[in-house]
Amino acid sequence: MIRLTRLTLIRGSKPLLEAADLTLNPGEKVGLIGANGAGKSSLFALLRNELHADAGEVDFPAAWRIAHVAQETPALERSALDYAIDGDTTLRRLEAELAEAEAAHDGLRSGALHAALQDADAYTARARAEQLLTGLGFSNAQMAQPVAGFSGGWRMRLNLAQALMCPSDLLLLDEPTNHLDLDAILWLEDWLKRYPGTLIVISHDRDFLDGVVNVVAHIDAGKLKRYTGNYSSFExxxxxxxxxxxxxxxxxxxxxxxxxxxxxxxxxxxxxxxxxxxxxxxxxxMEELAPIHAAAPFSFEFGEPERAPNPLLVLEAVRAGYGDKTVLAGIDLTLQASQRIGLLGVNGAGKSTLIKTLVGDLAPLAGKLVTGKGLAIGYFAQHQLEMLRPDESPLWHLARLAPTAREQDLRNFLGGFNFPGDMASAAIAPFSGGEKARLALALIVWQRPNLLLLDEPTNHLDLETREALTVALAQFEGTLILVSHDRHLLRATTDEFMIVADCGLQAFDGDLDDYRDWLFRTKLGQAKPARAETAAPAAAPDRKEQKRQEAEQRQRLSAQRKPIETRIRRLEEQMARLNGRKAEVEAILSDGDIYAEARKEELKQLMFEQAALARDLEQLENEWMEQQEALEAIGQPS
Missing domain, CATH: 1.20.5 (Single alpha-helices involved in coiled-coils or other helix-helix interfaces)
Known part of the structure; x- marks a missing residue:
């Protein structure tokens, strides 16, 4: 059992936790959530004994073995497979002791160590490590490659493999899905469900949390509150x-x-x-209750795109790749206006290659790509964050796109993406990955594209920003192709799936559950109960018709909601303006000088204005309530 009692944790001058209490039972799978900077990673450091509490107690069994994902990976010449096995530190220690005993010809000690190695499952270690690395997307060839040859994202996968390889009673995972594709996330989710110890995971992936955790610990206002159930239940x-x-x-x-x-x-x-x-x-x-300061929901929307050509673009017998290396071949695709495609495929299948070909970053190696007149592409990929100028501000980046726009208009727009005041004109070098991703999205939205090509747009985004992106994409009126490991985003914003597999592209006649089943049967080598009888997932005959009807219903609801939402925004702007003026008038009326005889006429006008403002505000508030009720009656697009 983990018991935190009256725990206070301060970093610098900032109190993260103040007299917080929490109890977690052995074997529970816990989602630790809270705003960025609330103290989630610091609490992990506390449990790993890397930080000490400023007050209160942290209590859990001293004999518990704790596993976590290392943040740094040395550039070793050691193979990926051996590096993963290194995660089992007990096994490696016993192996070293056995080598010493054999070198000393100590037969008695060697026999004892062989028995200890058997107890530590030493003779299945290689097979277990291979299974972990396969699940995390490594090929057999990659397992033999040196750690130094892998990129940063792949090294983080190796660190995750080490953590999973380590026999543990408590497993701490901080954003484990950030560097994983959907196939690896599905595998990890399945592995964690079967993990017998206590799991605490920090994640911004709501579907992953829903699939894994049965308890949520929420850090809010310096306190820890426990909720039983998954993330949706917590909400x-x-x-x-x-x-x-x-x-x-x-x-x-x-x-x-x-x-x-x-x-x-x-x-x-x-x-x-x-x-x-x-x-x-x-x-x-009377114990004074604190007012509720629920975080204001972050939201934005894509402007209505300029008129789009139809089709937007056509690929004819395209071969795509890099230099002499062919990744995809025989690609035929006609992209029609208003299509909303989720792109599926295991890691390395060529999803990003296809997106880069569509956007023009990669020229086709063969075949033909034809774009329609008036095509305006909005493109998001992780490497674009590296193209942002660290020494320049969000305002500078936006002004490059709109050199003739008024600075105040640019600032207002950036404010809508949570870059207010000084932050809009500050250099982005110290920005977090999430803030840079939010800026990249803002730059795309400003350009009002009619085709969005998004390659893993949710990496580094917190739950609130992910939800805002989901809502904005669901209401986007243009064409969308999306690569994402966020299943909630895929379900909410796409109408059809295509799969990149075996160097080709084809329609995937199924949903994400079908894809999961296909993945476990064909790529990850683990038997899973099949939802379909065929080797590849086959949908019910009416699945396409059902999806078409769902898409039409979603479009109808969006069309009905849009004018009401627009009117609500206008009302809120008017109310904000009138409330601002009302506050100014009341400030003047609270000043005793206004009641001087010489200002009698001014006082009279102000009192008339105050009454008129109150009347107008009441009318606006009544209409705002009516519009909200109308919006609620229509319902949300599913």
Whole structure:
């Protein structure tokens, strides 16, 4: 059992946790969530004994073996397979001791060590490591390659393999899906479900959390709160708790105001002094509830694209690759306006190669690519973050795209992507990966593309920004091709899937569950209950028709919602403007100078304006409520 009692954790001058309590039971699979900077990684460091609590206690069995993913990978000449086996430190220690005993011709010690190695499953270690690396996307050839030959993302996969190889009672995983493709995530999810120890995982992938965890620990306002269930269950429970807390806060504020009013009116009257004193004591004893400061939902939207050609582009017998290396061959694709395609395929199959060919970064090695007149592509890929100028600001990057735009318009736009004030004009060098990804998305949105090509857009994005991107893409009126390991994003924004496999591209007549089954049967070598009888996933005969109907329904709902949402935004802008002016008027009226005889006419005008503002605000608020009810009646696009 892990028990945190009155735990206080401070980094620098910032308190992350203050008198926080949490209990986790052995074998539970826990999702640790909270805003960026809330203290999730620091709590991991505390559990690994790399940090010490500033107050309170952290208690769990001293004999527990803890495994975690190393953040650094030395450039070793050691093979990937041997590096993965190194994760089992007990096995490596016993092997070293055996080598010493045999060198010393100590037969008794050697016999004992052979027995210990058998107990440590030493003789299955190689097969277990190969299975881990296969699941994480390594080919047999790659397993023999030196660690130094792998890129940063692949080295992180090797570190993950080491952590999974290590026999452990507590497994700590910090964003384990960040460097994985969908196929590796599905495999990891399956592996973690069968992990017998206690798991604590930090992740921004809601489908992954839903599939793995049965407890959520939420860091909020310096406290830890435990929720039973997966991430979706947590969202429902937290929403209900927030509503109850807000209602309790509102009720208490009314009670406090009532008590204070009585005290103010009667504390000077002898006949009421006793009652006033009594109410003062009640007010002092009343534990003041904190107002609810739920984080404002981050949102943005793609502007309506310029008119698009149809078809947008055509590939005819295209062969794609790099130099002399062919990755894809015989590719035929006609991309029609308003298509929404999710691109599937195991790691290395060629999804990114296809996207780069479509965008023009790679010229076809053979065949023909024809683009329609007026095609405007918005392209997102991880390497584009490296093309951002670290010494320049978000404002500078946007001004390059819009040299004639007013600076205030650019600042307003960037503010909508959470780059307010000084942040908009600060150099992006210290920005996090998530902030840089958000800037890259902002630059795409500004250009109003009619075709979006997105290659893993959610890497480094937090849950709130992922959800905002999901909503924006669901309402995007252009054409979309999406590569993503985020299943929630794929389900919510695409209408059809295509699969890149065996050097080709073809329609995938199934959903993500079908893809999972196909993956485990054909690529990962683990038998899974099949949902279809054929070797490749086959959909029910009416699946395409069902998807078409779902897409039409989603488009109908979006069309119905859009004018209402636009009106709500306009109302909110008007209310903000009137509230601003109302505050100015009330500030002037609270100044005693306004009541001077010489300003009598000005006072009269201000009082008239105050009444008019209150009346107009009431009308706007009533209409805002009506529009919200109308929006709720329509429902969300599924």
């Amino acid at each position: 429902r429970q937290r929403a209900a708790n927030l509503a109850l807390s807000q209602a309790a806060y509102g009720k208490q504020q009314r009670e406090r105001a009532h008590l204070q009013s009585f005290i103010d009116r009667f504390k000077a009257k002898a006949t009421k002094a006793k009652q006033a004193q009594s109410r003062m004591k009640m007010l002092a004893k």
